Amino acid sequence: ATPMSIMVSVGRAAQMGVLIRNGEALQTASKVTTVVLDKTGTITAGKPEVSKVVMLQSELNELSLLTDIAALEQHSEHPLASAIIEKAKAVAVKFVEPESFTNIQGKGIVGSVNGKYYSIGNLSLMHQAGIDNLADYQQQISEFANQGQTPVFVASDKQLLAIIAIADPIKDDAVQAVQKMLQAGFKLVLLTGDNQQTARAVADKVGITTVFAEVLPEDKQSKVIELQQAGEVVAMVGDGINDAPALMSADVGLAMGSGTEIAIESADFTLLSTRLLVIADTLLLAKASMRNIK
Ligand code: ADP
Numbered sequence: 288a289t290p291m292s293i294m295v296s297v298g299r300a301a302q303m304g305v306l307i308r309n310g311e312a313l314q315t316a317s318k319v320t321t322v323v324l325d326k327t328g329t330i331t332a333g334k335p336e337v338s339k340v341v342m343l344q345s346e347l348n349e350l351s352l353l354t355d356i357a358a359l360e361q362h363s364e365h366p367l368a369s370a371i372i373e374k375a376k377a378v379a380v381k382f383v384e385p386e387s388f389t390n391i392q393g394k395g396i397v398g399s400v401n402g403k404y405y406s407i408g409n410l411s412l413m414h415q416a417g418i419d420n421l422a423d424y425q426q427q428i429s430e431f432a433n434q435g436q437t438p439v440f441v442a443s444d445k446q447l448l449a450i451i452a453i454a455d456p457i458k459d460d461a462v463q464a465v466q467k468m469l470q471a472g473f474k475l476v477l478l479t480g481d482n483q484q485t486a487r488a489v490a491d492k493v494g495i496t497t498v499f500a501e502v503l504p505e506d507k508q509s510k511v512i513e514l515q516q517a518g519e520v521v522a523m524v525g526d527g528i529n530d531a532p533a534l535m536s537a538d539v540g541l542a543m544g545s546g547t548e549i550a551i552e553s554a555d556f557t558l559l560s561t562r563l564l565v566i567a568d569t570l571l572l573a574k575a576s577m578r579n580i581k
């Protein structure tokens with residue numbers, strides 16, 4: 288039988304805007320030792336904006352490059368794509384249809400626009416595109432990344448054409464929420480597909496010391512399983528398609544309600560609010576409700 292106190296806690300959670308799948312999920316949540324947090328949309332607001340476009344070839348014009356890559360990005364669902372499209376929209380009215388488009392999972396996108404083949408994405412995609420002079424731009428890349436911004440690279444014909452810096456500020460309550468979870472004794476891990484340096488900068492801002500960055504979508508799940516094998520009871524917090532397998536494998540999956548449907552379906556807890564403090568409060572509520580039963 289479901290003890291009364293579990294029902295009370297489920298009700299209290301609902302008042303905080305947290306939907307719990309069942310009483311068992313609450314019981315498991317009371318035993319959590321490690322909380323794994325996705326970066327984009329979980330710790331950050333998830334509304335990235337282009338802060339700077341650095342053009343690297345003098346004969347190229349920013350306007351035409353932006354409209355070409357926006358033509359490709361309009362076929363991507365990544366939050367970074369919307370940032371680039373918004374930036375391009377400020378200067379262009381309409382984008383053409385690309386002749387080809389392929390999403391490279393965890394790395395970026397590639398495709399042809401106006402007869403030109405582009406690669407747009409992270410460092411790993413640039414290596415794949417045959418760019419061998421990335422070291423020349425290390426200072427510029429670090430400058431963006433150390434501020435917690437994501438550098439997006441644009442290449443064509445084995446040539447780096449531009450670096451687009453994209454900023455996604457941390458949530459208002461992120462520092463406070465991290466403090467609260469650390470004080471409650473949880474170990475915290477930041478897990479992201481984003482750049483190592485960018486992830487480290489964001490982690491430093493909020494006070495998280497353990498960072499797993501440049502993790503491919505399929506490997507997010509493996510990271511959760513590794514922590515479990517090391518004896519941790521893991522809560523995973525995420526919002527994206529790429530978080531869904533990790534949310535399912537975690538002992539407790541918590542999805543931000545602002546996230547994708549697949550993330551919500553994979554989770555035991557759905558947070559109607561986007562506030563990070565609600566995560567801390569939910570885990571503390573779970574602990575408190577089980578104390579009452581014993
Ligand atoms: P995350 O959303 O946690 O950063 P992803 O696996 O979705 O993880 O993406 C990993 C990285 O690939 C991103 O940080 C970005 O650098 C690059 N990337 C993915 N999609 C795009 C895109 N549409 N445009 C530019 N870069 C992209």
Ligand code: MG
Pocket residue numbers: 325326327328329525526527
């Ligand atoms: Mg995310």
